[in-house]
Amino acid sequence: MTDVIPQTDPLALDRQVCFALSIASRSVLAIYRPLLQPLGLTHPQYLAMLALWEHERLSVKELGELLQLDPGTMSPLLKRLEAIGYVTRRRDVNDERVLVVSLTQRGRALRAEAEKIPPAIVEALGMGLDELQHLHATLTRVIGAARGAAAR
Amino acid sequence: MTDVIPQTDPLALDRQVCFALSIASRSVLAIYRPLLQPLGLTHPQYLAMLALWEHERLSVKELGELLQLDPGTMSPLLKRLEAIGYVTRRRDVNDERVLVVSLTQRGRALRAEAEKIPPAIVEALGMGLDELQHLHATLTRVIGAARGAAAR
DNA sequence: TCCTAATCGTTGGTGTGCAAACTAAATGTA
């Protein structure tokens, strides 16, 4: 009972879940930033690399679906990854509409560096693994609920 | 036990908390968007209005601290709110460095419209209030942990 | 086969977020 005065205002800033969600997301990204900088990656670029380390080659559309990002967001992002030299972008031979993104040798090699990041984050956050797993589960439920709402 | 094959790869995309956090944040914001559009507000602008409905008048610095946003982000955002006609921006008479942001009549009146939003969100998400409160508490812990890490 | 519709990615516009350089104003100190 930290609040003597009951918070009844549904518009109180510190009661908004969306507000907590934005800040939490930005705060956690801020921890990644210095760790990703040596790799030359931003956080969305890092997520794209994670997807490629898992799948080796993906179309822009598939990557966008995995990361839940617009093609208009993916397109320039992938061009930057290509400019750095971590991926190649080539039209599919069987369907000239689709652009296949593949890892370069340098992109594949980067994985070894990236493996240091998750433990560094956990260490920096100072939260237990069980707690983080629980958070992950909760967030997954929110994502499901939000996507359900969007579909309606 | 949905996973037959144990997920041991710490770089698996769907195990990253940062990934879940980004997507959850964006997914929830997507629910706000159509609700805020009639008010002519983006989500960050909505958060600024929440702060002003609570405090009536705030300096740019104070607003930035409340919303955890850069002055470089606040500055153009507040100009847009002024252009719409919801706030005024005036230099403080006692200290010409600080810019005081205050609500206009229209800005104050908007609150009545905004009151419909939180229940609409809860309804759309279809999650229980207790569940949302629990999420809020968890996010608050993450924010604290992340801010602690940043300070180190 | 020809034509319409659907698919895939790109481009341009707007609005954040963050960092760094900059201006104006106030503060503290010699």
Next chain:
DNA sequence: TACATTTAGTTTGCACACCAACGATTAGGA
């Protein structure tokens, strides 16, 4: 009082994130 320092906002540059319009390609149907 004069000057260096600090503080508050603005501006610029870059990278998302989303939307709408567009061009190229493919698939489907008359």
